[in-house]
Amino acid sequence: MANDLECRELVKSYGPFLAVAGVSLAVPKGSFFSILGPSGCGKTSLMRMIAGFAEPTSGEILIGGRSMHGVPPNRRPANMVFQHLALFPMMNVADNIGYGLRRRGMARAEITRRVGAVLERIGLPDAAGKRIDQLSGGQKQRVAIARCMVLEPTVLLLDEPLGALDLKLREHMKVELKQLQHQFGTTFVYITHDQSEALVMSDQVAVMNRGRFEQVGTPEDLYYRPTTPFVAGFVGDSHRWGGRVTGRSGDSLRVETETGLVLEAAAAQPLAEGDKVAVFVRPEAIEVRAAGAPAGDGPALNVFGGTLESLLFNGANSRAIIRLARGDLVAAALPQTPANARLGEGAAVELRFAAAATLAFSADREAP
Known part of the structure; x- marks a missing residue:
């Protein structure tokens, strides 16, 4: 053309x-x-x-x-x-x-x-x-x-x-x-x-x-x-963690964040053990469940417990702000389902998101 x-x-x-x-x-x-x-x-x-x-x-x-x-x-x-x-x-x-x-x-x-x-x-x-x-x-x-x-x-x-x-x-x-x-x-x-x-x-x-x-x-x-990493952070909403590659887990990288979380992530570019990375996950890729809910089947997951700190109503998809045990504040999309309707501020919850939806980039490529 x-x-x-x-x-x-x-x-x-x-x-x-x-x-x-x-x-x-x-x-x-x-x-x-x-x-x-x-x-x-x-x-x-x-x-x-x-x-x-x-x-x-x-x-x-x-x-x-x-x-x-x-x-x-x-x-x-x-x-x-x-x-x-x-x-x-x-x-x-x-x-x-x-x-x-x-x-x-x-x-x-x-x-x-x-x-x-x-x-x-x-x-x-x-x-x-x-x-x-x-x-x-x-x-x-x-x-x-x-x-x-x-x-x-x-x-x-x-x-x-x-x-x-x-x-x-x-x-x-x-x-x-x-x-x-x-x-x-x-x-x-x-x-x-x-x-x-x-x-x-x-x-x-x-x-x-x-x-x-x-x-x-x-x-x-x-x-x-x-x-x-600039595109990952600028286009759409994403949560970002800084961290370092500590190894591999199957097809995924294992990343330890600056706050001490251990994540499984997909490499968006060639990365090696010891590399400093920026890790991004989008709010809609994060599933929020009541703590202790059945895990079910699915791909490799990152699972973290936390407390539902606030709910921001936004029609069909509200936004849940969850504080993890190590202090991280993470935003997740919360569809208006009967199960989610029972979740209120202060509830103990679990966050689940797939390794494939968690993208790791070299932190050296980020804009200053």
């Missing part, structure tokens, strides 16, 4: 500060690609180089197979939706959407036809004459996207466009953005610090940290098969 966007060893430095440190990526035609990372990781600098607002220190950008070296932003086959949308309040919806076409000198009749067609596709066929301040937040988002899509870009760049919306609207717009991308068939490149946005909408996600990509893969790969 052809790539609509390629970046080859992109570097962006500001004096001694390296904002982007040799990033390469390839975004297939018609896909939804997200760049996910914390504030200051370099994702905005990368997006600005792709858009043409910043010149790379070194490296190459290709859009639609064509080098963008020396090509100004308004000549690139890419458009950008900003976090604050930048809609013109003095223009109505149709004039906002048709602004770029007028700048290109297109005939009025063709502008009217294109604007009408794109309004149909975004589900706002009767909004052409409305003022911007008459629109809801979600409708403004769609108009901002339509203003870009009417120009038929090869790549649409989205710079945290949901950041200013309230939580409920943001959840709705995640689904709607994915549907719009599928409907238009245009390649979307989306930057965000919100992991749920990236996981829900994307075909592929690049996790960025300190100017570099830690891992690029499907949302499922990043969540279930992280390749670095």
Whole structure:
């Protein structure tokens, strides 16, 4: 499959500060690609180089197979939706959407036809004459996207466009953005610090940290098969233990944590006895039972006793905070089942989680 966007060893430095440190990526035609990372990781600098607002220190950008070296932003086959949308309040919806076409000198009749067609596709066929301040937040988002899509870009760049919306609207717009991308068939490149946005909408996600990509893969790969401790800790919720490898138990590593727990864990990378490690397990991988409940059959398990210190109600899956005998506080997902309904704060419980769900990484690879 052809790539609509390629970046080859992109570097962006500001004096001694390296904002982007040799990033390469390839975004297939018609896909939804997200760049996910914390504030200051370099994702905005990368997006600005792709858009043409910043010149790379070194490296190459290709859009639609064509080098963008020396090509100004308004000549690139890419458009950008900003976090604050930048809609013109003095223009109505149709004039906002048709602004770029007028700048290109297109005939009025063709502008009217294109604007009408794109309004149909975004589900706002009767909004052409409305003022911007008459629109809801979600409708403004769609108009901002339509203003870009009417120009038929090869790549649409989205710079945290949901950041200013309230939580409920943001959840709705995640689904709607994915549907719009599928409907238009245009390649979307989306930057965000919100992991749920990236996981829900994307075909592929690049996790960025300190100017570099830690891992690029499907949302499922990043969540279930992280390749670095940063990805394991940043994507989704995880409990982390620091420790050291003390040996092997069958296919698993034996790890002694800094608090003295002995865990069985799967090695996410080659590790040897004596190595310092970071061990991660996700709350939903931890089963909480009343102390003394039958063990049952299953894979190799880590089993620890503790006290249910607090219950945080969260609908179908509440969160249980358990204090282990050695003082560790561990969070676990607690489904609303009849057995779990009998557990209350102060109850003696057991935590059980499989060795295969307990991932060990070299602690030397963790970010400082």
